[in-house]
Amino acid sequence: MAPSLEESDRIEDVLAVPLKNAPTLVAPEPEHCPGPETETAGKADSCAGCPNQEICASAPKGPDPDIPLITARLSGIKHKVLILSGKGGVGKSTFTSLLAHAFASNPEKTVGIMDTDICGPSIPKMMGVENETIHTYAGGWxxxxxxxxxxxxxxxxxxxxxDDAIIWRGPKKNGLIKQFLKDVEWGEMDFLLVDTPPGTSDEHLSVNSFLKESGVDGAVMLTTPQEVALLDVRKEIDFCRKAGIKILGIVENMSGFVCPKCTHESQIFEATTGGARALAKEINIPFLGAVPLDPRIGMASDYGESFFDSWPDSPACKALKGVVNRVGEELGLESDGIVPED
Incomplete structure (x- = not known):
């Protein structure tokens, strides 16, 4: 029987233990709270007068005991890659699904996708498995x-x-992400791609802290050409640098529109400041390539099909293959065989 969020007894098992056993607070955390699980919890100057002070001060401190379990569980995965942006709507989930299909086109490679967009999961729809359920066994999921x-x-x-909405605060999100890493039997894999939501918040912090010991190979940044998207990408890049996550490079998605019939390219989102290429040069990170906007990518995602299989000769597919090869090179892979030639 697959786990379900309807089953209250399972909810407690899956989600009640987030990043350690978080203390039960009697009042909301104040604005300058150091965090109920930090070493200074209940002892900082800002804790004076807080109703939670005694609870936080007595809460257990120290490293998360589940980290070694996560590290052991993921020991068979060769490469772990985060797909980040900071900005919503730039195509992170779409690119993750395309990247996964590209790597999986080599039958000798095994690929996994972990969807950490808890409130807006779209990967199952794009991969054509929206109606499937998780299978449980003695070793986990x-x-x-x-x-x-x-x-x-x-x-x-x-x-x-x-169509059910996920209306959760941070601890429940953290708990489920931990469950995906600790109890899912990923097995021997070549690539684990982590699709993330917009921003630099709970999910990103959790993934980084849980994967730190097992190692993250790096992050692929995704953006569209216009400056309003690049503004948030700059923040995500700053997050990676502060968190010690290697930036594999940046991809400019929806870079022009390619007509499916005549293959003529038009600029839909003007790159007012030079787009991703200029940003990559400015901050000295690799530019992995530009992928044009092709409506057939959206169609393939809606039907849960592989764009690479359906339109292999399209300009967008050729551009994507170039990007995938660049990602592979940044991971230290031999260029031959990353994406098999037809």
Missing amino acids: SPVWVLDNLGVMSIQFMLPNK
């Missing part, structure tokens, strides 16, 4: 397999109804 060498884990598989 099994990913939902799209192909023999491509597996997915998402909260979507746990929802009683696919």
Whole structure:
């Protein structure tokens, strides 16, 4: 029987233990709270007069005891890659699904996608497994397999109804992300791609802290050409540098529009400051490539199909293959065989 968020007894098992055993507070955290699980909790000057002071001061401190379990669980995964942006709507989930299909096109490689967009999971729809459920066994949970060498884990598989809203605060999100890492039997894999929501908040902090010991190979930044998207990407880059996450490079998505019939390219989102290429040069990170806007990518995602299989000769597909090869090179892989030639 697959786990479901309707089953209250399972909810406690899955989500009640987030980043350690978080103390139960009697009042909301004040504005300058150092955090109820930090070493200074209950002892900082800002804690004076807080109703939670005694609770926080007596809460257990120290490293998360689940980190070694997560590290052991992920020991069979060769490369772990985060897909980040900071900005919503630039195509992170779409790019993650395309990257996964590209890597999985090599039958000798095994790929996994971990969907950490808890409130807006879209990976199952894009991969064509929206109606599947998680399978449990004695060793934990099994990913939902799209192909023999491509597996997915998402909260979507746990929802009683696919339209149900996830209205959760940080601790529950953290708890589920930990569950995806600690109890999912990922097995031997070449790539684990972590699709993230916009921003630099709970999910990003959790993934970074949980994966720190097992190692993250790096992050791929995604943006669209206009400056309003690049503003948030700059913040995400700053987050990676502060968190010690290597930046594999930046991709400019929706870089022009390619007509499916005549293949003529038009600029839809003007790059007022030079786009991702100029940003990459400015802050000295690799520019991985530009992918044009092709409506057939959206169509393939809606139907849960592989864009690479459906339109292999399209300009967007050729551009994507170039980007995927660059990602592979940044991971230290041999360029031959990253994406098999037709």
